Amino acid sequence: MDVLMNDDERMIADSAREFMDAECPPALVRAMETDPLGYPKELWAKVAELGWQGMCLPENSGGSNMPLVYLGLVLREAGRALAPLPLHSTAVASLAIARDGSEAQQATYLPDVVAGKSIMTWALTEDDPRLIPEAVKMQAKAHGEHFVLNGVKLFVDNFPAADHVLVAARTESGSKGAQGLTIFIVDAKSKGISEKGLITLAKDRQSEVTFKDVSVPKANIIGEVGAGWPIIERMLDRGTALLCAQMVGAARKDIEMAFEYAKFREAFGQPIGAFQSVQHMCADMQMWVDGAELLTFEALWKLDQGLPASVEVSQAKAFCNEKCEAAVRQSQTIHGGIGFMMEFDLQLWFRRVSAWSMRLGTAFEHRARIAHALIDFPGTVILGRPVPVVPESA
Template identity: 65%
Template sequence: MDILMTDEQEMVRDSARTFLEGECSPALVRKMEADPLGYDKEIWSQAAELGWQGISLPEQYGGSGLPLTYLGIILQEVGRALAPIPLLSSAAAALTLAEAGSEGQRKVILPSVADGSLILTWAVSEADVRCRPGTIGMTAEADGSEFVLNGNKTFVDNFAAADKCLVLCRTARAGDGRHGLSLFLVDTDASGISETPLIPTAKDRQSRVSFDGVRVSKDNLVGRLNEGWPVAERMLDRATALLCAQMMGAARKDAELAIEYAKMREAFGQPIGAFQSIQHMCADMIIWIDGGDLLTFEALWKMDQGLPCRVEVSQAKSFCNEKALASARNAQIIHGGIGFMMELDLHLWYRRIASWTMRLGTTYEHRARIAEALLDHPGEVVLGRPLPDSEPVAAEELRKTA
C-alpha cells in the first residue's frame, strides 16, 4: 500500500475541503441539529454535482468508479467540517446494492443515488446492538409474491431523510444463526413502518424503527434468500472503515483548533504552547490521528484490492475509537474550562467524535474480533471468518475477556 496521496487524491481532498469550508459553518451545523431531517439540502445537491454520492459506484450506473479510498478521503473532509449530510449511510447501502443487488435494482436505484435525488440507509442493529448474526430477531415471512416484515431496528442512521432502507431480517431458523438471514430493500414510507427519533450525543439523526406487517415484493430481496449475512457483514465492514475516516477527519480538525489555541492563549507571560505538558498533548494528538489514518486507509485499500480485511477493519475501529476520543479530550483540556461549554464550537467536534466511537462496534467488540482471529489462526493476522458459536470453551472465554 502506498501511504502517500497521489496528485489526483490531493486534488479531491483540496476540492472537498475548499467547498465545505465555504458552505458548512458551525452555525449551519447547529441549525441542522434542530432540523427534523438533519441535513442541508443545498449542500447535498452541490455534493451531487461534485460527484460525491457516486464516487465509488460503477460508471455504468452513473458513478465515477473510483476506489473506496477516494470515498474515504471525501468522508474525512465531511467529518472535518461536520457536514450535515447523509453521505456515509447512503453510500454504504448503495455500494451493497452495487455488489449484491439484482441488475434491475442497480439500474433503477444507483443512478438516482449518484445524482443525489435518492437517499439510502440500512437497518441491522436491534435490542442487542452487537453486529452479530445471532442478535437478529426481526422476521420476514413469505406470503405469496411478498414477504411480511415484523420487528424493530435501533440506531438507524438518517432514516427520516432516506427514501429506501436495506433491512436485515431472519427468514429461516438456523442453529448457528448465520444461515437464514436475508436483506430487503424497503421504502421508508411503506405502510406499517413507524419511526421514533433518538437523541444521540452527536445530535445527528438516528431512529428506532418498527415494522408491523410491512409487505415488500420478493423482487426487493437483495442477494440470495437466507444468505444475506455475508452481504450484510461486508456492508458493515465498509461502513465501519468509512466511519473511521469520517471520525479521524473530525479529530484532526479538533486537534488543529487546540494547537492554534495553544499558540494564542497566554499564561504567565507566554503562550501555553511553550509549556512542555501542552506540547506533549499536542504531539500525542497528531501521533494518534496519523496512526488512525494509516489503519483506516489500509483497511479501505485492502477492500479495493479484494483482500481479506476484517481484522484490519477492527484494528482501525478499535484504535480510532480510543485515540480519536482521547485527542478530543486533550483538545478540551488545552482550552481549559471554556472547552467544556456547549456554546464553544469545539464542543461540536467532541460530541460527534464521542458518539461515532459507539457506532458500528465498540472498542471491546472489535478487540474481541481480532482475538477470535488470533485464536482461529494462531500466528496469523488475516481472518477469513469469525469463530462459530460451537467452538471450544476456550474460544468463549476469550470472547468474554477480550
C-alpha cells in the same frame, strides 16, 4: 508501498476541503442539530453535482466507479467539516446494492442515488447492540410474491430523510446465527413503518424504526433468501472503514483547533503551548490521529484490492474509537472552560467524535475479531502479513 497520498488523491482531498470550507460553516452544523430532517437539501444537491454520492457506484448507473480510498478521503473532509449530510449511510447502503444487488436492483435504485434524489440507510441492530447475526430477531414471513416484516430496529441513521432502507430480517423461522438471514431493500415510506427519534450525543438523526406487517416484494431481496449475512458483513466492513475516515477527519480538525489555541492562549506569562506538559499532550494527540488515519486508509486500500480486510477494518475502528476519542478529550482539556461552552464551536466536534466512537462496533468487539483471527487459526503470525495466517508457498 507508498502510504502518502498521490497527486489524484491529493486533488480529491483538497477540492473536497475547499468545498466544505466554503459551504459548510459551523453555523450550518448547529442549525441542522434541530432540523427535523437533519440535512440541508441545497447542500445535498450540490454534493451530487460534485459526484460524491456516486463516487464508488458503477458507471452504468451514472457513478464514477472510483476506489473506496477516494470516498474515504471525501468522507474524511466531510467529517472534518462535520457536514450534516446523510452521505455515510447513503454510501454504505448504495454500495451494498452496487456490490451485491442484481442488475435490475442496481438499475432501479442507483441512478437516483447518484443524482442526489435518493437517500439511503440501513437497519440491522435491534435490542442487542452487538454486530453479530444472533442479534437480529426481526421476522420476515413469505406471503405470495412478498415477505411481511415485523419487528423493531434501533440506531437507524438518517431515517427521517431516507427514501430506502436496507433491512436485515429472519426468513427462516427458528433460525439462529448467520443462517436464515435475508437483506431487503425497503421503501422507507412503506405502510406499517413508524419512526421514533433517538436523542443522541451528536444531535444527529438516529431512530427507532418499527415495522408492523410491512410488505416487501421478493424482488427487493439482495442476494439469495437466507444468505444475507455475508452481504451484511461486507457492508459493515466498508461502512466501518468509511466511518473511521469520517472520524479521523473530525478528530484532525478538533486537535488542530487545540494546537492553535495553545499557541496564543497565555497563562503564567507565556503561551500555554510553550509548556512541555501541554506540548506533550499535543504530540500524543497528533500521533493518535496519525495512527488512526494510517490504519483507516490501509483498511480502505485492502478493500479496494479485494483482499481480506476484516482485521484491518477492526484495527482501524478499535483504534479510532479509543484514540480519536482520547485526542478530542485532550483538546477539550487544553481549551479549559471555554471548550465546555455551547457557544464555542469545539464542542460540535467533541460530541460527534464521541458518538461515532460508539457506532459500528465497540473497541471490545473489534478486538475480539482481531484476537480470533490471530489466535484461533494455525500457523505462525508475522506482523505485516495476513492474519489468519496464509501458508507461504515458498
